[in-house]
Amino acid sequence: MSKLNDVFNEFARAFVGSIEDDREIAFPDQLSRDQLDGSLDSLHHVDRYLDYVHAHRDELTDSEWHTTVLRAGAYVGEVVRHEAPDGIVNWIDYNDYMPTQPKLHALIPERTVATCAFTVMTSGFMSMPLNKIARYIDEGSEHSVHFFATADLAQARKESPA
Numbered sequence: 001m002s003k004l005n006d007v008f009n010e011f012a013r014a015f016v017g018s019i020e021d022d023r024e025i026a027f028p029d030q031l032s033r034d035q036l037d038g039s040l041d042s043l044h045h046v047d048r049y050l051d052y053v054h055a056h057r058d059e060l061t062d063s064e065w066h067t068t069v070l071r072a073g074a075y076v077g078e079v080v081r082h083e084a085p086d087g088i089v090n091w092i093d094y095n096d097y098m099p100t101q102p103k104l105h106a107l108i109p110e111r112t113v114a115t116c117a118f119t120v121m122t123s124g125f126m127s128m129p130l131n132k133i134a135r136y137i138d139e140g141s142e143h144s145v146h147f148f149a150t151a152d153l154a155q156a157r158k159e160s161p162a
Contacts, residue, residue: 004091004117005081011074025071026053026064036075040083040153043146046072050136050145057137065137066113073130076145077119080129083149084121084156092120101126119152123159127152 013019017033025031030052035045053060053068060068081089094111097118098104104126108115114134119127129148136143 002090004093008074008091008117009078011071012078015071015075023063023067025068026060027056038079038082040079040146040149043076043079043149046075046145047136047141050133050143051141053137054140060137068137069113069130069133072145073114073133076132076149077127077129080119080127080149080152080156083153085160088121088156088159089119089152091117093117097126121156121159125155125159 010019014021015025015031016036017028027049031049032045036042050072077089077091081091094108094116097120098108098111114131115128117130119129121127127148129145132143132145132148136145
């Protein structure tokens with residue numbers, strides 16, 4: 001599991017711009033990367049960025065959509081993972097998680113970019129930051145990532161023994 005945590009941490013760092021490669025998120029000039037410090041409050045900047053992406057979603061290539069969903073979703077998940085009490089939240093791959101969840105498999109029948117990994121708390125509470133980004137792009141601001149992360153962190157704090 002820690003290996004997947006490391007992979008999504010790298011995706012989040014690519015979203016912030018501290019790692020560069022040959023792929024880029026959609027409309028990178030619209031993202032206030034200098035404001036992305038890993039804090040819950042930084043997700044307000046992500047919401048503003050996603051407002052722009054949503055408004056221009058018809059201009060996205062498939063590659064930009066995939067890269068944006070993976071990297072922005074990773075950033076949201078990493079904010080939750082790092083703001084939560086230590087060890088409460090971890091990334092898990094769809095192929096590892098779904099065999100243990102037969103009822104959920106009917107709702108999420110296939111592994112896609114938006115469902116390839118989830119964040120799971122030690123209690124088993126599962127969340128879908130990648131899917132949240134995909135839905136924000138497609139449907140708009142009712143899918144606020146700040147609100148999403150706030151709710152996940154409230155759940156994580158309930159689970160903390162301290």
